[in-house]
Amino acid sequence: MAPNDKMRMTKQRRLILDELRSQNTHPTADIIYEKVRRKMPKISLGTVYRNLEILTAVGEIQTLELSGTQKRYDGIANKHYHIRCLHCGRVDDAPIAPLQRLEDELYESTVYTIMGHRLEFMGLCPECSRDQNARQAAEKAIAAAQEAVS
Ligand SMILES: [Zn+2]
Numbered sequence: 198m199a200p201n202d203k204m205r206m207t208k209q210r211r212l213i214l215d216e217l218r219s220q221n222t223h224p225t226a227d228i229i230y231e232k233v234r235r236k237m238p239k240i241s242l243g244t245v246y247r248n249l250e251i252l253t254a255v256g257e258i259q260t261l262e263l264s265g266t267q268k269r270y271d272g273i274a275n276k277h278y279h280i281r282c283l284h285c286g287r288v289d290d291a292p293i294a295p296l297q298r299l300e301d302e303l304y305e306s307t308v309y310t311i312m313g314h315r316l317e318f319m320g321l322c323p324e325c326s327r328d329q330n331a332r333q334a335a336e337k338a339i340a341a342a343q344e345a346v347s
C-alpha cells in the first residue's frame with residue numbers, strides 16, 4: 198500500500214464507503230461491486246477489492262470472515278458480534294456488548310498473549326424461521342456439526 202493511500206479518500210473509495218454505511222447488511226464484495234457500478238460504471242471488481250482492503254487497513258471498515266461464507270464487509274468499524282442465518286446466510290449485528298471478560302479470564306490461564314477473539318451466533322432469520330423446510334435443514338446441519346465434534 199502506497200503511503201498516500203492512507204490519507205487520500207478517492208471518489209471511488211468514498212462511494213464504496215457510503216454504500217457500505219447506507220445499509221447495514223454486511224455485503225460481499227460482489228454485491229458492493231454491483232451497487233457501486235450503477236453510479237460508477239467503469240469501476241472494476243479489482244478496484245472494489247483493493248479499496249475494501251485499504252478501508253479495512255485504515256480502520257474505516259471491517260472485513261468479516263465468518264465460518265463457511267465468502268468474506269463480508271462491515272461499515273461499522275467498532276468491535277461487535279454477528280448473527281448469521283444458517284439457511285440464507287443473512288448477517289445482522291448482535292445487540293450485545295463485546296465480552297472483554299472472556300479475554301481477561303483466559304489471560305490468567307494460558308501461556309498465549311491474547312490479541313482478540315471471534316464469536317459468531319447462528320440462527321434463523323425471521324423469514325427462514327417461518328419456513329418449515331428451512332427449520333428442518335438448519336436443525337439437521339446443527340445436529341451433524343455437533344456429532345462431528347463429539
Ligand atoms: Zn434466513
Ligand SMILES: [Zn+2]
Nearest residue numbers: 271273289290
Ligand atoms: Zn456488523
